[in-house]
Amino acid sequence: MRLLRSAPLEPAASRVLLRSAPLAPAASRVLLRSAPLEPAASRGLLRSAPLEPAASRVAHFDRNPQGGFTMVEMAIVAIMVAILAGMAVPVARYSVRRQKELELRHELRTMREAIDKYKQMSDAGLIPMEIGGEGHPPDLDKLVEGVNLVGQTQKKQRFLRRIPIDPMTGKAEWGKRAYQDEPDTFSWGGQNVYDVRSTSEAKALDGTYYKDW
Numbered sequence: 001m002r003l004l005r006s007a008p009l010e011p012a013a014s015r016v017l018l019r020s021a022p023l024a025p026a027a028s029r030v031l032l033r034s035a036p037l038e039p040a041a042s043r044g045l046l047r048s049a050p051l052e053p054a055a056s057r058v059a060h061f062d063r064n065p066q067g068g069f070t071m072v073e074m075a076i077v078a079i080m081v082a083i084l085a086g087m088a089v090p091v092a093r094y095s096v097r098r099q100k101e102l103e104l105r106h107e108l109r110t111m112r113e114a115i116d117k118y119k120q121m122s123d124a125g126l127i128p129m130e131i132g133g134e135g136h137p138p139d140l141d142k143l144v145e146g147v148n149l150v151g152q153t154q155k156k157q158r159f160l161r162r163i164p165i166d167p168m169t170g171k172a173e174w175g176k177r178a179y180q181d182e183p184d185t186f187s188w189g190g191q192n193v194y195d196v197r198s199t200s201e202a203k204a205l206d207g208t209y210y211k212d213w
Contacts, residue, residue, distance in 0.1 A: 094205075100167040101204060107164040108213060111174070111196050114143050114159035126150055127157060134179045136192035168200035168210050175199045175211065186211065 069077075115137060121127045122135035127147040130138050137143055140163050146156035163172045175186060179194040186197075198210040 097205060101210075103167040104198060104210060104213065107166070108196065108198070110164060111140070111143075111160070115193060115195070118143065118147075118159055121147075121157065130192070133192040134194075136179055136194050138192055140174065140176070140193060140196070166198050166200065168198050168202060171199075173199060 118127070118137045119135045122129050122133075126149055128150060129135055137159075140160070143159040144162060146158035149155050149157055163174075165172045166174060175197040176188040176193050177183075177185065177195045177197070178189040178191045180191050181187070181189045181194070198213060200210040203209055204213075
């Protein structure tokens, strides 16, 4: 009876052996899981591969560190300079013309004030009145030369230091109008100087003509 009871121990031992048998596939799974390490290393190598082209680009950029400007760069600079110069010239011309117009207005105002002062002193009897002059100066030279004051032969009254230059023509020549002349005439009757104007036929920046100022 003791021998029969102890006989089943062999199948139990076999079951222990069967249960421990799957350890081999588990070990194989561990080996399989660790196998992809090699492709990961290869991916690391692939990712580091582009370093070579970057190095080549740096080498390409610095291949001529001591070189000057290329022809294309010089052409671009020349075009930009030409554009800027083309923009500056009209502005400079406008400024010069504007300055001349201001000078013209100043000179006309100076001469007209001198003519008016001559007229006032003539009407007041402080200077002799020319025949047919209507109290106005006979010409512009008289404003520079001066007129003897009435009762004071040794004292003169001058109204201009000099005949101004017309900035539009560059000459000390002015169009004149007598008191007897028509307001819109450009010819001088010669009796006296009632008003002055520029002899330039050019048009001003505001669209008017200098001779009409």
